[in-house]
Amino acid sequence: MISHLGSYSLIFCTIFAFLIILQSAKLIGNQSKIFPKKIYTIITLQLFFVIFSFSCLLIAFVSSDFSNITVYNNSHTEKPFFYKISGVWGNHEGSLLLWLLVLVLFLFLFILDTKNYDNKYKLLTVIFQEIIILGFLLFIIITSNPFDYIFPVPLEGLGLNPILQDPALAIHPPILYIGYVGTSLIFSSSLAAVINNTVNSEWAKQIKKWVFLSWIFLTLGIMLGSIWAYYELGWGGFWFWDPVENVSLMPWFCLTALLHTILVLEKRNALKNWTIVLSIATFSLSMSGTFLVRSGILNSIHTFANDPSRGVFILTFLFFLIFLAIIVLFIYSENDKKTSNNFNILSKETAVLVNNWFMMYFLSVVLIGTIYPIFLEVFTNEKISVGPPFYQKLMIPFLIPFFIFMSFGPRVKWINDKLKKINYTQIIVFISSLIIAYIIFTNSSVSYLFSSFLIAASIFLVLNSLRDFFSKSIQIPQKISHFSFSILILSILLNGIYSEEFNSNMKVGDELKFIDKTIKFKGINFDEKDNYKLLRGDFEVIDSGKNTLNFNPEIRIYNQPVISTSEADIKTNLFNDNFIVFTLLKDNEIFNVRYQHKPFMIWIWISIIMLAFGGTLAVIKYGK
Amino acid sequence: MVNKKIKLFLILSSLIFIFFTFYLGLNKNNYYTTENIVYKKIENFESYEFFSNKKINFKNISPDKKYIILNIWSSWCLPCRKEHKNLTELRENIEADLIGLNYKDKFENAKSFLSELGNPYDIIIKDKNGLISIEIGAYGVPETYLINNINKKIIKKYLGPINEENIKEIQSLVNQ
Amino acid sequence: MNNKFNIVYLLIFFIFINYSFADEKIKRIDKVSKNLRCLICQGQSVYDSQSEFALSIRDLIIKKIDEGQTDEEIYDYLKVKYGDWIIYDPKLDKNTILLWSIPLILFIFGGLLIFRKVIIIK
Structure with a gap:
């Protein structure tokens, strides 16, 4: 009924x-x-x-x-x-x-x-x-x-x-969809503004809050997805460069670029066509995400039940919208030459363009990496995998110049700035980031030449963003967001470089050494809950300072449908996460035990929330 | 103006190109299988005979037969149980030796599996740690290979339990 | 004067790479298995998976390392058996030349566009 x-x-x-x-x-x-x-x-x-x-x-x-x-x-x-x-x-x-x-x-x-x-x-x-x-x-x-x-x-x-029965994943779709759908409104209104010939400061002022709103939700949505992956999958990572994850990251890059460009349009009435292109691209990428995920064209961890007729429908609809947008743009857009004015090399306009440049580059890496296998298969019938190493190799080297540009960008003034001869603060910041990087590296066992430069550059960014708090010309939302972003980057890097993991098969009663720690498998016990039975492991990890941590990871066997999952036991503190997850192997006596030490995990989540908070402040401010 | 039209034309045609690529991609099977990676020669390997534990060289197996059928199985694998009667039927109606490759199994379990369901294999060889299966290019159990025993090349490969249709195909390939 | 010493130290620590020997083998096994797709799983690497297939592949990696093979030789061996699909890190060849180059070309192209837009005023 x-x-x-x-x-x-x-x-x-x-x-x-x-x-x-x-x-x-x-x-x-x-x-x-x-x-x-x-x-x-x-x-x-x-x-x-x-x-x-x-x-x-x-x-x-x-x-x-x-x-x-x-x-x-x-x-x-x-x-x-x-x-x-x-x-x-x-x-x-x-x-x-x-x-x-x-x-x-x-x-x-x-x-x-x-x-x-x-x-x-x-x-x-x-x-x-x-x-x-x-x-x-x-x-x-x-x-x-x-x-x-x-x-x-x-x-x-x-x-x-x-x-999928996880609190983070339960609220992940609505949050993410608000982000995606927000971009649809930006798409519609930008086409309307093109036809109406009102792509100007006033339009930028009006649409800006929708851009920020979509961006906040998209950011939080992506974060919830990776929180789920981290806690539920139990593989110790929070980002796997899986196609479905990439698909949410693509509109994020585009929206982040738009977020900056729209301010140039508002303040300087410039970059009109580029703003429109970004608006259209952001929504098209959100839609392609839906297409790629729902049509089953990609092989991914996250599968939706798929049906080719759905794929054809979304594909046709997506291309219909893109065609529509392009034709509108070509018929109604003003010729760029009449309106455009060139920028001074040292101006905020240029800084924003540099930001866009890197965002578009990262976007292209993710986009090409995600769809290239589909193209290759269609034309040559060969299947290749494009996994984490591809993205890392193409993105990480570009991070150092990106960090350096981002350190200076926010302080550059509109229209025309002058380069001071010697900036002593800058030199102090530069030297202190090298020293901090040096201290970090001497206290750790791993060190690679490139990682040290990367860490030094990101510390340079953190210190500069911190310094920006004292600048009067920068607005508070921007200060917070830029600073959080720099913390996010630093924690991701430190986490990536200093994570340690131990992966071994153990029986009850086993005791194994791992670097300076001892891992004891003390026992297991059984329990029954409403909709699942569980097997709880009892582990103890003793570090070199004789501190002990107890872990009780679980293996759950659900009644309906009958599926077993592993629940990691994660001990979080401000500096690191320690976690143990175990899975049953074929013989019922031996378990695969994985212990991980992950520094600064919590800061990844905190900084993303702060990043979104900065955006929220902006929306409140612009909403007035 | 002309410039603008050329631009529009280029953008639209590349979009159409992308559209059709995706369209074709949709009709492709997105499950990866290695069923097509055949006609590869299996290099010689050493293993042990299941019952006697005698050393066996793959190149010396069934020297008088032109074809052999290699079946990877295990007592803990449920589909293998299902496929067993088909295997028995296949062995009875074909001019080729059926070689069992016992994958990551316990000897006792495998033996009771055979005494319960019968032993259709001419020879069974052991694959204790799964390395032989990788050498052949297998995923798991069950898998069945039709091999030209003279040049040791794989002619046809079946992933998962074999069915009546597969049996007919194997027969026609052998009788050619 | 202290600064000079610091720079020397910095240089030393930048170049110094610290390894212990037993760790190295485990690290290699982990590295290689992280770069291999578990073919019977959904989007999991051989490292992350506990399936029979993944466990066998790990045994194979250990065996090949003991035989003194390089990572590349192990990858090539598996590629012959299972196709390029098994490797997460696509090697540069005629099939992947566009994959690796398109983003870089776009980066250069974007840089040129910005350069054209920005005029240096003396």
Whole structure:
């Protein structure tokens, strides 16, 4: 019953989408200052019906209504309540409905936010956004209807993969989708601004907060995904350069570039075409992400149930939007020569361009690395893997110049800055970063020439960002974000270079030495919980200072579906994470035990949260 | 203006190119298998006979047979159990020796597996740590290989349990 | 004067690479197995996986290292058996020349564009 209601309201939404597009097209020529009431009403109705439809699916999940095939495939009566809710978006169909919900909601908020803006611009934005909404609606209705039913009604569902039953992963999709969908609004409004011939400071001022908002959510969404990978997969890493992870990183690079460029457009009324290109590219990358993940064209750890017809639909729709954007751009964009003015080499404009330069480079590495295997296979039938070493080799060498540019960038003034002859503070900062790097390296066992320069450069960046706090010309959100970013980079590097791990097979009672530590496997015990049985290991790690740490990692065997997972036991403090994870080997007596020592793990998460916090301050500031 | 049109043309045509590449990519199988990596010569290796523990050289196996069929199996592998009756059927209806490669198994378990389900193999050789399987290019169990015993080249490779259809194909390949 | 000493120390520590011998073999095994895809798993490396396939490959790596083979020889051996798909780090050859060069070409191209946009005023 409830599924029927959900299904019908989606059809209503489709009709509304058509109506809105037609009505808006008709009213574009209208010179009236007030936003057409009719369109506002239909958009509100559309929002209502999408929320209603989403609630229907939510109710179906919460009440374990197994006549609904999505619920049947992904839920189970014994599943904890929290995961019944997150189950709504933990699958292909439901997650698309969530996309749709955010799309419509954002359009509604956009209308409210732009009360005093030009009507033509608003109507054009509405048209483009409704085209996207319509595409998603058709996609959901034709290929992935979450309200399909099953008869006879099964008594029990198939359950959610326990590896997905994790708090971070439960909220990861909504957060990430808000980020993705936010870029759709930037796309629509930038095309509208092109047609309306209002790509200027005023537009930049208005769209800026949406750029920041999308960026914050995308940043947090990516972070939640890697928190999940770190805690749940138990492989000790937080980023695997897996295609699905890369796909979320690509729009992030693009959005980060846009974030900086939009400020140039606002302050200097320059880089118009480039801003538009970035806006279009960001959304196209978000959409390609959906395509690459959902179509099953990539081989990845994270699999969605896939169906080629879905892939064809998204692919066609994605290219339709890109074509549309390019044609609009070519017909309406001003010739660059009339408006463009060249920049002085020492100016904030140039600094932003350098930032964009590196962002685009990192983006191209990730993009090429992710899609190249698909191209190669199509043309030569050969399959290759592009894994972490590729990304590291192409990105790490570029980090040193990037850090150095980023250290100076924020302090350069707009239009024209002058180079002072000798900057003593800079020399002090430079020398102190070398000294700190030196101290770090003498206290550790590993040292490579290149890593030491890398660490020195990132410390240089940290010290400079810290110094920026005393600068009056830099705004607080930027200070916080840049400083957090430098801390993020430093902790990732130190973590990467100084992680130590021990991987061995052990029996109960074994005691093994690892560098300066002793690892004892003291015992195992059994236990039973609501929806799983568990095997708890008892480990002790004694370091050279006779400090002991106890670890109780678990092996869980879930009832529905029957899957065993390993839960790492992670001991976190400010300086490092220690963790043990163990898995059962074939013989039931021997376990594979993995102990890892990971310095500064917590700082990676803290700095990303601070980074997003800096962005939030910016939104609050610009929102006024 | 002309310049602009050329630009537009270039961008649009490269987009169409990307579109069609993705489109073709969608129709490709994204599960990687090495089924196509065949016609490779298997280098000689040494192992031990399952029951007698005598040293065996791969090159000296079944010297009078033109073809051999190599089957990788293990007592702990469930699909192997399923495939066993097909293997027995295959052995009875073919002019080739069936060689078992016992993969990472315990002797006792493997022996009771054979006494329970029967032993269709002409010879069984041991692969204690899985290195021989890697030498042949196998993933795991079960896998079956049709090998030309004269030049030791792999003719055909089957991943997973073999079925009736595979048996027919093997027969027709051998009878050629 | 102290500064001079510091620089000398810095140079020494930059060049100095510290290894203990037994560790080296384990490190090599880890390094090689991290660069190999576990073919029967979903996106896991041989290092991360505990599947029979991954365990066998690890035994093979140990054997090959003991036989004195280089990392490259081990990779080549596995490539013949399983194809390029097994290696995470694609080697530069006719198939991957574009993979490695496109990002670098784009970087240079981007640099030129910025250079054109920026005029040095004396």
